[in-house]
Amino acid sequence: MNPISSNPQIQSAHETHSPYIHPLPPEQRLINRRQVWAANRFWMEIDNMKTKRYGNKGRHHWYELLFMMKSFKWMLRFLGLYKWGVRNAKNIILKEIPLYFPNLPKAFEAFTILHLSDLHLDGMKGLENRILHSLQDRTVDLCVLTGDYRTKLHGFHKQIINSLKYLIDNIDSRQGFVGILGNHDGCHMVNPLEQIGIHMLINEACRIHRDNERILIIGTDDVHYYYTDQALHALEHDNEEFSLALVHSPELYDMASKMGVDLYLCGHTHGGQVCLPGGKAVIKHLNRGRKYYRGHWHYRGMQGITHSGVGTSGIPVRFNTQGEILIYRLHRQPVLNRKNCNNSSRQNI
DSSP states (O other), X not given: OOOOOSOTTEEETTOOOOTTOOOOOXXXXXXXXXXXHHHHHHHHHHTTEEEOGGGOEEEXXXXXXXXXXXXXXXXXXXXXXXXXXXXXXHOOEEEEEEEEETTOOGGGTTOEEEEXXXXXXXXXXXXXXXXXXXXXXXXXXXEEEOSOOOSOSSSOOHHHHHHHHHHHXXXXXXXXXXXXXXXXXOGGGHHHHHHTTEEEOSSEEEEEEETTEEEEEEEOOOSSSBOOHHHXXXXXXXXXXXXXEEOSSGGGHHHHHHTTOSEEEEOSSGGXXXXXXXXXXXXXXXSSOXXXXXXXXXXXXXEEEEOOOSSOSSSSOOBSOOOEEEEEEEEEOOHHHHHHHHHHHHTTO
16 A cells, blocks of 8 residues: 555655654555554454544444335335435535635635545446536546445445546546545555545645645544544644645544644535435434534634535435535635635535
């Protein structure tokens, strides 16, 4: 596994130029760190283990939840509502959202980020083409993917990788693709994901360069099922540097804010997927940060966006919520005007 991207504008954040420090070669240093992570992750996956902050451990209940969703599917069929739910799930919308930061480097004014989350490419046939049709050949500066590329937790993933390769091969992203894992993605998927051109961050960071300035992108492993303190260590950085965190769920919102993260991008919740009228989620599937289960939110000095997902989990239906594709346009903004501007952008979510 080699997380160092061939894109010259993406640089590992762990490099040092001190003449007094002689680190291991980057590939050896990072592979060793990933080997520790992969061994731990693999053990948790085969044991269906779920770990939480502060050392809490237990079995996850995905298969029980999946059984409930399959039962719900048959109920929808009986009531004649299943096809309606499928049509809702296929009605994916594109949203363009301006975001304002007083500390954004000048070179990144109007920088565009395409955010895709919770694709679950094995859940809805033809989803890749629906995404590409919505994008209509537009160009973005960067594309980030916040996990859950498949629905199944175990088993083969070759078809998922092939579908994802087709998708990213047809997305025009000037400075490439950066991704993380979700709770449905196995540790064995990292290498194939990198081979198709996604710069994977596994409790790691990289920098995006533009002209003579840069921003920091931090990516963690999934923290809903597979939390370890490695995720917290990844969030530690120089607070003077503009930073963007990619975390599969909003469950690290408080620690990311404490570490000085400026923008927190996540997904996982599908916006509830099946909601009551008015969009009130029946199940949020979160241990922490439950009020941040969808949309644009603020926590202290940090902004966050919880993506409602492109695909669906369990069964391909949605009620009172929509799948979405998000494009953010970053702007520099004085502190005094930032609140008003962000309030206006929040109405678009």
